[in-house]
Amino acid sequence: MAESxxxxxxxxxxxxxxxxxxxIVAGITxxxxxxSEAIHSSVDTGNSVLLLVGLKRSQRAxxxxxxxxxxxxxxxxxxIVAVLIFGVGGGISAxxxxxxxxxxxxxxxxxxxxxxxxxxxxxEGISFSIALHALWKEKGSKPLWxxxxxxKDPSTFTVLAEDSAALAGxxxxxxxxxxxxxxxxxxxxxxxxxxxxxxxxxxxxxxxYESRSLLVGEGVDRxxxxxxxxxxxxxxAVASAAQPLTMYFGPDEILLTLDVRFKRxxxxxxxxxxxxxxxxNIRVRFEAVKRIYxxxxxxxxxxxxxxx
Numbered sequence: 001m002a003e004s005x006x007x008x009x010x011x012x013x014x015x016x017x018x019x020x021x022x023x024i025v026a027g028i029t030x031x032x033x034x035x036s037e038a039i040h041s042s043v044d045t046g047n048s049v050l051l052l053v054g055l056k057r058s059q060r061a062x063x064x065x066x067x068x069x070x071x072x073x074x075x076x077x078x079x080i081v082a083v084l085i086f087g088v089g090g091g092i093s094a095x096x097x098x099x100x101x102x103x104x105x106x107x108x109x110x111x112x113x114x115x116x117x118x119x120x121x122x123x124e125g126i127s128f129s130i131a132l133h134a135l136w137k138e139k140g141s142k143p144l145w146x147x148x149x150x151x152k153d154p155s156t157f158t159v160l161a162e163d164s165a166a167l168a169g170x171x172x173x174x175x176x177x178x179x180x181x182x183x184x185x186x187x188x189x190x191x192x193x194x195x196x197x198x199x200x201x202x203x204x205x206x207x208x209y210e211s212r213s214l215l216v217g218e219g220v221d222r223x224x225x226x227x228x229x230x231x232x233x234x235x236x237a238v239a240s241a242a243q244p245l246t247m248y249f250g251p252d253e254i255l256l257t258l259d260v261r262f263k264r265x266x267x268x269x270x271x272x273x274x275x276x277x278x279x280x281n282i283r284v285r286f287e288a289v290k291r292i293y294x295x296x297x298x299x300x301x302x303x304x305x306x307x308x
Contacts, residue, residue: 004055004155004251010130011159012048014123015041018116025116031180032100033173033192034113036093037120040169040200043089044162047081051155054078058250068291071250072215078154079211085162086204090197097193104186113177121170128163131156150221152214153251158207165203169196219246220254224286231281232260232294237274239263249290256282257293271296 022038025031054077062069134156135147142150151157176192179185219225225244232241242259249255260278262271279292 004134004153005052007131007134007159008048008051008055008155011127011163012045012052014127015045015048018120018123019045021116022120025112029110029113030105031110031113031173031177032096032190033176033180033196034116036096036193036196037117037169037173039092039096040089040166040196041120043084044166047084047158047162050077050081050084051158055155068249068255069253071248071253074154074250075211075214078158079208079215081154081158082204082207082211085165085207086201090199090201090204092197093200094194094197097190097195097197100190100193101187102190104190106184106186110177110181114174117170117174117177121167124163124166124170128160128167131160131163135160151251152218152248154207154211154214157210161203161207165199168199172196172199214248217247219248220244228256228258228282228286228289231285232258232278235274235278237262237266237270238278246289252288253291254286254289255291255293256289257295259295262296 019038019041022034022041026034026038051074054074057077058069058071058074060070060073135151138147138151138153148157148160172192172195176189176195180187180189180192220228225246228244228246229241232238232244238260240261245257247255258278260275262274266274275294275296278294282289282292
C-alpha cells in the first residue's frame with residue numbers, strides 16, 4: 001500500500017500545479033481546449049484525494065459487521081473516481097467544446113498555451129513514470145497490457161489510465177490550439193475540447209468496467225486457480241479437488257474456499273495434517289491468499305472432480 005500512496009501523491013502534486021496554471025492561461029488566451037485541460041486536471045486532483053480516502057478506509061480492521069475487513073472500500077472509491085472522470089471530466093469538456101464551436105471566439109497569442117502544455121506534459125510524464133514503475137515491479141513476465149488488466153490495485157491502474165489520458169489530451173489540445181491559430185478557425189479549438197471529452201469518457205468506461213468487476217466479487221485468474229487446485233491434488237492424502245472458489249477483498253487479500261475429497265481410509269489426524277500442508281503450501285506460493293477454507297467432504301458434482 002505504501003507504493004500505492006506514492007503513486008497517488010505523485011499524481012496529485014502534479015495535477016494541482018498544472019490545474020492552477022491551465023486555468024490562468026485559459027482565462028488569458030480564451031482557449032476552450034486549454035479550459036478543458038484545466039477541468040481535466042482539476043478532476044484528476046479530486047480523484048487522487050478520493051483514492052487516498054479509499055486507501056485509508058480499506059485498511060480498517062475487521063469488525064462484527066464486516067468480518068472480512070474493509071478492503072473493498074478501495075474498489076468502491078475507484079468506481080466513484082471513474083464516474084467523476086466520465087461525468088465531470090468528459091461531460092464538461094465536451095459541453096465546453098460544443099459551446100465554443102457554436103460561438104467561436106478568436107484566440108489571442110497562443111504562446112502561453114504552448115508553454116503550459118509543454119510544462120504539463122513534463123509533470124504528467126513524471127506521474128505516469130511513477131505509476132508505470134509500480135506496475136512494472138508487479139507485472140513479472142506478463143505483457144504490460146495483461147499486467148494492467150490483471151492488477152487488482154485500482155490506485156495504480158487508475159492513476160496510470162488518468163495520466164495516459166492526460167498525455168493524450170495534451171497532444172489533442174496542442175493540435176487544437178495550433179490549428180485554430182494557424183488557420184484562423186476558432187471552431188477547431190472547440191473541436192479539440194470535444195475530442196478531449198470523448199477521450200476521457202472512453203477511459204472512464206474502461207475504469208468503470210474494471211472497478212465493477214472487482215466490486216461484485218472478481219476471483220483470481222484461471223492460471224492461479226489451476227495452480228491452487230494442482231497443489232491440492234499433489235498432496236499424498238488427496239483423491240480429488242474441486243475448482244477453487246476465490247474472491248478479492250483487496251489488492252493483497254484473497255479469500256479461497258476449496259472442496260477436497262481425501263483417499264479412502266485416511267484417518268482424521270491425517271486429514272488435519274493434509275489440510276495444514278495444503279494451506280501452508282498455498283500461502284508460501286501465493287502470499288495474497290490470506291483466508292483459506294478447505295471443506296473435507298465428497299465433491300457433489302462429478303464434473304468438478306479432477307483426477308488424482
